[in-house]
Amino acid sequence: MSDFDVVAQKISGLVHDLRRAHRTDGEPSFDVMARRAGYSKATLHRVLKGRDLPKWDVLHAFLTACRVAEDEMSPWKARWIEIKNLIDPIPASTTTGVPGVTADDSCDRCGLRIGNPDVHAAWHEQFVPRTDTARRALTSVPA
Missing domain, CATH: 1.10.260 (434 Repressor (Amino-terminal Domain))
Structure with missing residues (x-):
């Protein structure tokens, strides 16, 4: 049937x-x-x-x-x-093309809830490397 x-x-x-x-x-x-x-x-x-x-x-x-x-x-x-x-089935989740990230889900990399997968992926690309660089610079400064 x-x-x-x-x-x-x-x-x-x-x-x-x-x-x-x-x-x-x-x-x-x-x-x-x-x-x-x-x-x-x-x-x-x-x-x-x-x-x-x-x-x-x-x-x-x-x-x-x-x-x-x-x-x-x-x-x-x-x-x-x-x-x-x-x-009209509602899919369980939507794939975003970003590894480890699905729409309306939490990010596997940072744990934040994702509202817009594209914006979140751009955030990882633009700001996370800067934050990591700053963190390394701050931890390498002698006390």
């Missing part, structure tokens, strides 16, 4: 359960749901089409409009995250 098929199957299962939630609430009209949710009828109707995965805030609003209790949202969000991770 291809990745596309897995995602389509999971979205289909989610839509099936959303229809059940809608039915459990007595199948309110999309006019009523739009007033409850604060989203347009068209946006809420697209949720049940299953063509794509809606953003979490839209899915949450749809469920709220179907009177799903807030304390019952966790399993829904977990399913949404699972599908979203299949569609």
Whole structure:
């Protein structure tokens, strides 16, 4: 089964359960749901089409409009995250091309947290040699 098929199957299962939630609430009209949710009828109707995965805030609003209790949202969000991770995975880390340095990580050489790998690498190239030279000069001065 291809990745596309897995995602389509999971979205289909989610839509099936959303229809059940809608039915459990007595199948309110999309006019009523739009007033409850604060989203347009068209946006809420697209949720049940299953063509794509809606953003979490839209899915949450749809469920709220179907009177799903807030304390019952966790399993829904977990399913949404699972599908979203299949569609758009977040890599564990980003390689920067600098040995021992990954984005949003600490530097293996100096221990500092790296915000911008390119700036940090330039810092190592420009300032660390000067600091090392100054340190050597200071330690070689007789007391």
